[in-house]
Amino acid sequence: MGYNLLKGKRGIIFGALNDMSIAWKVAEMAHAEGATFTLTNTPVACRMGTLTELSEKCNAEVIPADATSVEDLEAVYARSMEVLGGKIDFVLHSIGMSLNVRKKRVYHDLNYSYLNKTLDISAISFHKLLQVGFKMDAISEWGSVVGLSYVAAQRSFYGYNDMADAKSLLESIARSFGYIYGREKKVRVNTISQSPTMTTAGSGVKGFDGLMDFSERMSPLGNATAEECAGYCLTLFSDFTRKVTMQNLFHDGGFSNVGMSLRAMTQYNKSFDVDDISSLD
Ligand SMILES: NC(=O)c1ccc[n+]([C@@H]2O[C@H](COP(=O)([O-])OP(=O)(O)OC[C@H]3O[C@@H](n4cnc5c(N)ncnc54)[C@H](O)[C@@H]3O)[C@@H](O)[C@H]2O)c1
Numbered sequence: 001m002g003y004n005l006l007k008g009k010r011g012i013i014f015g016a017l018n019d020m021s022i023a024w025k026v027a028e029m030a031h032a033e034g035a036t037f038t039l040t041n042t043p044v045a046c047r048m049g050t051l052t053e054l055s056e057k058c059n060a061e062v063i064p065a066d067a068t069s070v071e072d073l074e075a076v077y078a079r080s081m082e083v084l085g086g087k088i089d090f091v092l093h094s095i096g097m098s099l100n101v102r103k104k105r106v107y108h109d110l111n112y113s114y115l116n117k118t119l120d121i122s123a124i125s126f127h128k129l130l131q132v133g134f135k136m137d138a139i140s141e142w143g144s145v146v147g148l149s150y151v152a153a154q155r156s157f158y159g160y161n162d163m164a165d166a167k168s169l170l171e172s173i174a175r176s177f178g179y180i181y182g183r184e185k186k187v188r189v190n191t192i193s194q195s196p197t198m199t200t201a202g203s204g205v206k207g208f209d210g211l212m213d214f215s216e217r218m219s220p221l222g223n224a225t226a227e228e229c230a231g232y233c234l235t236l237f238s239d240f241t242r243k244v245t246m247q248n249l250f251h252d253g254g255f256s257n258v259g260m261s262l263r264a265m266t267q268y269n270k271s272f273d274v275d276d277i278s279s280l281d
Pocket residue numbers: 014015016017018020021022023041042045065066067068093094095096097121148149150193194195196197198199200201202203
């Protein structure tokens with residue numbers, strides 16, 4: 001590829017952990033499209049993950065930070081502007097974590113201190129990075145901030161647990177802050193609602209293989225991959241989408257607007273041991 005779509009743009013990419021991460025693909029593609037950026041993740045993820053490899057490949061400095069810490073976020077913006085030589089044009093929030101999911105607490109038996117963490121890490125951190133960017137006036141006019149969401153924000157999905165609540169909050173923050181940031185500084189704020197994708201966070205969800213297969217069959221275009229999601233993120237960072245803001249944009253092969261598909265129905269009917277499905281009511 002190579003359209004120089006992000007030539008001269010400066011960014012901050014949150015959430016690349018390994019080469020399966022959506023943020024990793026965004027970083028690779030942003031680099032190929034001419035952007036310069038910093039990478040950030042938790043100190044533990046920076047130590048345990050393979051971020052050094054990505055950092056070398058993209059010539060991007062890694063800044064360890066907990067996205068729930070306002071102080072850490074201030075340091076991320078300050079250092080990023082210093083090393084990149086100016087205000088930031090794009091920010092990717094690609095962060096999600098639920099201790100209830102990790103510790104297999106079901107939705108009707110949540111641990112509330114875990115729930116608070118889920119919301120803080122997966123949604124409120126989006127508000128924090130917007131508020132810190134706003135107060136520091138760190139994002140340039142017509143800049144773009146993107147968070148990653150999932151359709152469980154609108155509809156219930158078995159096993160997605162308290163992450164559904166976090167995604168609803170994330171999308172709401174994009175609308176509420178998007179209004180203010182647009183009005184005051186002409187900065188766009190959107191979320192992309194991505195298909196299930198086989199990553200470290202994704203595979204933690206109960207029944208993830210089945211969910212991926214189901215949505216693959218339900219989507220006329222099939223599931224969107226992490227690379228395809230990166231491509232969509234880049235369009236939102238580019239100058240071609242300057243008037244898109246406060247939106248939750250589905251990037252899911254059409255899944256979110258399908259009630260029932262032929263492929264899913266065919267598979268469903270295989271579970272009935274009958275030749276003539278028309279006899280079923
Ligand atoms: N994989 C999917 O099926 C899918 C679908 C729709 C949306 N998403 C969303 O995409 C985003 C990226 O997830 P992914 O699938 O690439 O998985 P991933 O596990 O590669 O990325 C999640 C990242 O969040 C980071 N993180 C966790 N706690 C943090 C904290 N306190 N501060 C800073 N970073 C923190 C992790 O270190 C990790 O890098 C998440 O918001 C996720 O919910 C994923």
